[in-house]
Amino acid sequence: MHGNLAPNIKTNECDLLIAVGMRFSDRVTGTLSTYARQAKIIHLDIDKSEFGKNVKPDVAVLGDCRKTLKLITERMAKADHKEWIESFKPLDKEEFDKVINNALYPASGPLKMGEVVKAVSDQSPDNSILVTDVGQNQMFSARYFKFRSKRSIVTSGGLGTMGFCLPAAIGAAFGAPERMVFAFQGDGGFQMNIQELGTVMQTGAPVKMIVLNNTYLGNVRQWQQMMFNCRYSCTHMMNPDYSKVAAGYGIPYKRVEKREELKDSIAEMINFKGAFILEVIVMDEENVMPMIPPGNSVDNMIFSLAGN
């Protein structure tokens, strides 16, 4: 449904598609009838029932890909596909010009979610862990947070459970105490498991919580804009005064709305030893782009909704 432009376009141009541990989820493929029809498909998976479930592979390799991948690669000579790799570049540029530039470097106006994610990422230590909730916050975080270490992301992917972020971030903080944990959530998801602030308070889990507050259930609102002419039904939300909630739990809190205050607020959050809630007031009707509209082919991406 989203993803980057170049891989989606090139999927329908490649002659070989190698899928490793992939279930060909409809979020990734768009309509199956036009997904990689021109390509030969090699599907490596540990679960036999995945072969042919959504896409018929030409070669199915059953097994633990830790072993099977190696069995394949050690029989291959290294090749250079310079021309193919270069062909991604113009599409990357198109995505930058039409989407990324506006998402990360708005000249003026309210703060944008991608901008905030990047600002946190830029100041974060190399071995940071990114935990996301579900929805626009999740997509912007995955798009614009830079990963520099292994095992850096904890997210509710195919299950898409809102409220996942806060408890998962607490777990990450205990699982990897030497790594800083950044928990990106929307105002919706944050409130779904807000009682876990109690766990943070009681255990002292040093989670850096960034609440991207746009007063909407953003992802659904985006669809309502796209498909229902902005008839926003049950997506606009009233939020509590998070400063009071944080104070109630004894967790340090800061609210930021102005671009010029963003960098210092993030630094304050990072330098504080312990849990921190940073509420960022972001643009209310921002959309995650590029997008494969529902029912479309994987290579049919749009860059904006009308008027946005």
Added chain:
Amino acid sequence: MNMNNNNKKLYTLIVHSENIAGILNQVTAVFTRRQVNIESLNVSASSIPGIHRYTITAMTDSESVAKIAAQIKKKVDVLQCQYYTDSEIFMQEVALYKVVTGVLTDNPQISSIIRKYDAKLIEVNSTFSVIEKTGRTEDITALNKELSAQGAILQFVSSGRVAITRARIEHVSEYLDNMASRYGNNNPNGRNNPNGCNPNGSNSNDSNSLNDNNSQNGCNSPNKEK
């Protein structure tokens, strides 16, 4: 799930599973998830102790039934799941028809229908009588139709299909024998677990004294001995 309506036919799935509460629910959930309606369902003990056998019929296309069988087979407590078309199995069904005794005695058509379908009259009392028919689904349905046309039927019930495969290979027995020889304890030649998994930590197939002891082969408990 795209279902091509033109290609639907009646498939019979035969499932063998452990006899544990809740498995039936898991198996039928596979059908529910895919919005495939179950036409009939039959579960009872199989000839193998501790194993239950299900006979499930559903109207669907060949691609869907293959995927359904794959998803059922994946379940931990399911041993086997195979699917068949009508020509690959020998099937039988039993049905009971409750009729008003007065209609039975007064209408000569009823007894000639009973004779025509080779059905049995298994109960007669002053109020009602019960006819039993064992045979193919089509015959049971046809008998129901003819008796209903005479206005005779008070109640009708059919057991649903039970089936035996026509194939020469007995899939389930073969599967169990296979499992027993791979993982069972009676293995004097020390045939290792093919995955090379050894709880004592060694990954290789070296034949050390571990394999000589019946009780220490791989991950088995002594109870698995056949």
